[in-house]
Amino acid sequence: MKLYRLGTVTDKKAALKALGVESGGIEIMVKKMELLYFYIKELKTPAANILKQDALSIGAELAVPGGVILCEQPTYDCILIGTRKHMEILSRKELAQPFGLKTVAQELQKFLSPKIFPLQIMGIINANEDSFYAGSRFVAEDAIVRIEKMIEEGADIIDIGAVSSRPGSETVSESVELERIKPICDLIIRNRLDERVTFSVDSYTPSVVEYALRSGFTIVNDITGADNREIVKLVLEHDAKLCIMHMQGSPKTMQKNPHYEDVTAEVSTFFEERIEKCEAMGMKREDIILDVGIGFGKTLEHNLTLIRNMEHFTHFGCEVLVGASRKSMIDKIIPAPTEARLPGTLAIHLKAVEEGANIVRCHDVAEHRQAMAVWEVLRQ
Incomplete structure (x- = not known):
């Protein structure tokens, strides 16, 4: 006699089929497993x-x-x-x-019965000199070279921002932010790159968002979580999608003793309120992306709890984004400089995808594409 444990749903269905169970019975029994x-x-x-x-x-x-x-x-x-x-x-x-x-x-x-969305990889381009990871900083022509490379590596979306939101960072003027991102937008149009990949603008500044949307961008990545109604209006005018991120405080203050009674419940309540606000203005849920904001006003334990409970946020019927690429939570688990945090990043992102996230925002597109391809085969 031998005994072994069945793993995935695919394993369970295969075992039942091997026993000779009828197809209708297989579906009934799998639900009991x-x-x-x-x-x-x-x-x-x-x-x-x-x-x-x-x-x-x-x-x-x-x-x-x-x-x-x-x-x-x-x-x-x-x-x-x-x-x-x-x-x-x-x-x-x-x-x-x-x-x-x-x-x-x-x-x-x-x-x-959550809505199922395709798994997508979002590459990161920063058009500023003070983002926390030097490997993501590019300007003008250099940015276009990097975008081309990301497309070759398999990026589905490329997220471009011109202002750092790392803990403790200072805000910059609207004119400076626009000056940084405008040349990249212009080159994207000139090279017709918007026909090859989806572009997302990482900004909550209306003039910057509007310029990007007019340049072929179709996603607005708003770290303030749709706090400004003007951003929602621009998204609607340009038939784009909106990524709503949760953040406790502001980038300058968010890591000064963040506190929650129940981080999953409180982030969930935040999303309920912001989704309701966006829907009241005319948005559809399929055009809303949710980002729990890893590292944005959260301790290590808060981040870990949200990643472990990522599946909870799928019940809203929106796409769910995870963005923990090379963040300091990895260093808090096992000391490592920013440049050496790719293995930890992959571990976190694979867990988040396993729990329901479908958009992975990362600095390392090729490595994530390979990891996700292997993971998708293993989960079948």
């Missing part, structure tokens, strides 16, 4: 008791504090545990229940 966990915050006590009983009745479980049965508090945090099949049943069953369980059911349905 994936265990899911959902943390529910501030669930009304009557709802917790109902959900507990409903979960137990189908073989799932709801972990609750001891006082729930006695209704000692009006709300409780809970953990729902079960297979994908259990969650599908509960997502339908709780739609008819009171005390907020309809909302729980609707949220479960979002998590169970």
Whole structure:
């Protein structure tokens, strides 16, 4: 007798097929072979008791504090545990229940059927001299040479910015930012590079964003998270996409003792509010990209928590970007200068993609293209 553990969904389906299970049965059984966990915050006590009983009745479980049965508090945090099949049943069953369980059911349905987006690699070009990684700094003709190289290496998107947002960095004037990026935009148009790759502008300055959009750019990467309505208006006018990033504070102050009660929940609430704002102005979710802002007002533990819980943010129905390329969180795990952080970068990005991110913002396109190609084969 031999016993071995089945790994991916592909492995499970292959094993069931090898047993001779019919195709319809395979799909049913695979759902029973994936265990899911959902943390529910501030669930009304009557709802917790109902959900507990409903979960137990189908073989799932709801972990609750001891006082729930006695209704000692009006709300409780809970953990729902079960297979994908259990969650599908509960997502339908709780739609008819009171005390907020309809909302729980609707949220479960979002998590169970997230929109799938293609995996894309976003290369980084900085048109300034003070970005934290010297290897990303290029101006005018040099930038175009680097862009050509990134296209050859397999970049899907190239993100160009002219102002550093590293911790402690100072803001620059609008005219200086435009002066830095304008020559690159002009050369992109002249060389018709916008026909070969998607361009993203890393800016929250309206005049800079407008110039880039008129130069063939189709994504605005806004580290202020759509704080300025003018940026959203420009995105709509040019039929572009908007990347909303979360940041606590500003680049100058963000790493001065960042604090969260629950970083995943608070970043999630931020996205809910900004998505609602953008939709109210006319944007569609498929044109919104979410970036949790690794290193932007976060400690190492905050960053790690967000990467481990990246899948949570897929339920919004938007694309999810991760950008940890060569950042200092790697140095905090294992000391390494910026130039030596590629291995740590790949480890973080592969984990983030495994958890649901589909856009990887990086300095090293070729290395990421190879790593992602191998990862995609392994996950099948």
